[in-house]
Amino acid sequence: SQTIHQWPATLVQPVGSPLSLECTVEGTSNPNLYWYRQAAGRGLQLLFYSVGIGQISSEVPQNLSASRPQDRQFILSSKKLLLSDSGFYLCAWGRGGNGYTFGSGTRLTVV
Amino acid sequence: SQQGEEDPQALSIQEGENATMNCSYKTSINNLQWYRQNSGRGLVHLILIRSNEREKHSGRLRVTLDTSKKSSSLLITASRAADTASYFCATILYGQNFVFGPGTRLSVLP
Numbered sequence: 001s002q003t004i005h006q007w008p009a010t011l012v013q014p015v016g017s018p019l020s021l022e023c024t025v026e027g028t029s030n031p032n033l034y035w036y037r038q039a040a041g042r043g044l045q046l047l048f049y050s051v052g053i054g055q056i057s058s059e060v061p062q063n064l065s066a067s068r069p070q071d072r073q074f075i076l077s078s079k080k081l082l083l084s085d086s087g088f089y090l091c092a093w094g095r096g097g098n099g100y101t102f103g104s105g106t107r108l109t110v111v
Numbered sequence: 112s113q114q115g116e117e118d119p120q121a122l123s124i125q126e127g128e129n130a131t132m133n134c135s136y137k138t139s140i141n142n143l144q145w146y147r148q149n150s151g152r153g154l155v156h157l158i159l160i161r162s163n164e165r166e167k168h169s170g171r172l173r174v175t176l177d178t179s180k181k182s183s184s185l186l187i188t189a190s191r192a193a194d195t196a197s198y199f200c201a202t203i204l205y206g207q208n209f210v211f212g213p214g215t216r217l218s219v220l221p
Contacts, residue, residue, distance in 0.1 A: 006153075034208075043199065043213035044154075059208075090153055097205050099144050102153035 003027060006091045006103030013110055019064075019078040021106050023091030026072065032094035033074040035066055037087045038105075044090065050074060086110045117200055117212040125220050130187040132215040134200030135180075143176055145185050146199045148214070154199060157185075190219045 006023045013019060025031050032051050036044040046059045048066035056066050063082050067075045074091060086109050092100040117134050124130050134143070142161045146154040160167045160176045160183065167174050173186040187194055197214040 036211075041216070044211040046208055049208060088151070092154075094209075097141055097203050099156045099159055099201075100146075100154070100209065101156070102146075104153045105151070107151065 004091060004093050004101050004103045006106060008106060009104065010107045011109070013081050013108065015083055015110055016080045019076070019081050019085070019108070021076040021089055021091075021108075023074045023076075023103055024072055025074075025093050028072070028093070030071060032096075033068065034092040034094060034100070035074065035076045036090040036092060038090060039087050047089075048076070049094075081110045083110050117198070117215045119215060120213070121216045121218070123218040123220060124190055126190060126192055128190055130190050130194070130217055130219070132185045132198050132217070134183045134185070134212055136183075136200075136202045136210075137181065138202075139204055140178075140202040141205045142203055143174075143183050144201045144203075144209075145172075145174060145183075146201060146211075148197045148199065150196070157198075187217075190217075192219050192221045195219045 003026045034049045035047045037047055038044050049057050050068040053068055053071055064078050089106045091103040094100055117132055140162055142159055144159045145157045147157050148154045158169050158172055158174050160174050162178055165176055171188045176183045195218050197216050199211050199214045201209045201211045203209045
């Protein structure tokens, strides 16, 4: 069966520190992968999506970057975190037009 | 601009009552989906309705779609405390990415 793993679940990082969040998918090949950010009590903002290895599209310019080094691996990174990067980050695997399967999310607090 | 907009933003009801949430969108779509999010967790896909469908049922969930009004509603019948969550609609036009609304926070009081 298809599953998606996202870690860590929570993360507290100081301002200026680097970030690496990882997402992996099992049970499928060549998935469309997505990173979303959700501010407290708000909807989802699409940050990046990828349709294949090394292919990254950015929806919103910001302090973050994404990479897809392997078919089923999607990484969200930052070289220097800002306070405004705090939020709930969700990785998702897109099943064509039939919807998303979401990871369990990472709560990032930048202090 | 935001494609999906749910209303109300927050809804509190008693256990056993029905809960209705609405979603409006602005452009053409191929399908619309509803997701549920428990606090601090990922979103879970509930139900998908295609643009040529008007109503779908899944257990206690009933979704309607009115493409002429560009709106959808999610009805949860006989609500339970465990239904407490945020509910999001998401629309898609094939070839583009899904767009999520800001969500409705549902509280079901025992």
